[in-house]
Amino acid sequence: MGHYISALVSSLGRFFEYPVKRKPICFYRQEDFTATGEPQRKTSDVHKVPMTDYDKLVDQFYKRLAEQRQYNQEMKEQDRRWSMQKVVRRFPGWNEVTIANLHSLFLLFDNQSNGMLGFDDFCAVLESLGDETSMESRREKFIEADSDNDSWITYDEFLSLVYNFSPQEKGELTGLARLCNEVADNIQFVSNLTVGEQLEYGLF
Numbered sequence: 485m486g487h488y489i490s491a492l493v494s495s496l497g498r499f500f501e502y503p504v505k506r507k508p509i510c511f512y513r514q515e516d517f518t519a520t521g522e523p524q525r526k527t528s529d530v531h532k533v534p535m536t537d538y539d540k541l542v543d544q545f546y547k548r549l550a551e552q553r554q555y556n557q558e559m560k561e562q563d564r565r566w567s568m569q570k571v572v573r574r575f576p577g578w579n580e581v582t583i584a585n586l587h588s589l590f591l592l593f594d595n596q597s598n599g600m601l602g603f604d605d606f607c608a609v610l611e612s613l614g615d616e617t618s619m620e621s622r623r624e625k626f627i628e629a630d631s632d633n634d635s636w637i638t639y640d641e642f643l644s645l646v647y648n649f650s651p652q653e654k655g656e657l658t659g660l661a662r663l664c665n666e667v668a669d670n671i672q673f674v675s676n677l678t679v680g681e682q683l684e685y686g687l688f
Contacts, residue, residue, distance in 0.1 A: 575647045577657040582668040586646065589613075590639055600636040606645075613667055615660055617649075625649055 535543070568580050575583070589612060593605045601609070603626050610622065629637050629645035637645060650659020657665065674682065 571643070575643065577661065578647070578665065579668075581672050582665050583643070585668040585671060586643065586664060587639070590642055598636075600638055601642055602636055606637065606642070609642075610660070613660070613663055615663060617660070 568583065571583050572578060572580060589609050590601065593608045593612075594601060595605055596602075603623060606626055607619070607622055610617070625645060626637065629641045631641065646664060647661050650657075650661060652658060652661075656662075
């Protein structure tokens with residue numbers, strides 16, 4: 485009996501494909517038709533109701549609001565660029581990429597979120613940059629940069645400290661200031677690589 489059933493199933497397999505695939509059933513969208521089956525009139529076919537004075541006022545308000553937001557965004561971006569250019573002029577030899585990287589590091593190691601760095605935070609920044617100066621030298625430079633002697637340095641003090649950490653030679657940056665440029669250049673180089681190129685360099 486079992487042999488007969490398996491033979492029957494195998495013979496049916498020649499006529500049917502398992503699993504049975506049904507053709508998709510297509511339905512018109514219900515919202516395109518009325519309850520009686522008549523096609524709905526499209527919005528373009530329906531006579532548009534003229535806007536009231538109130539509607540015009542609301543529409544004008546939202547247009548002006550969108551224009552004001554766009555203007556504020558453009559002004560904010562312009563202020564950011566102007567501020568960045570101002571900082572670049574203060575520190576010859578650094579570019580916007582270097583300063584942006586230092587700003588990111590400052591925010592990253594601002595563990596108290598008070599807009600300042602303590603000595604340990606400052607040392608963590610230097611470690612992330614690959615600086616190998618001694619703790620004594622770092623502490624000495626940090627104390628000099630701490631103008632109000634509160635054991636904290638602001639962002640401006642941080643930039644000046646890093647920039648002047650090592651004396652320049654013949655107008656060229658050396659030491660930590662030069663290292664900041666190299667690190668920023670490496671970061672920019674990597675960010676410009678495609679995923680495939682990053683894989684080739686073994687960055688994953």
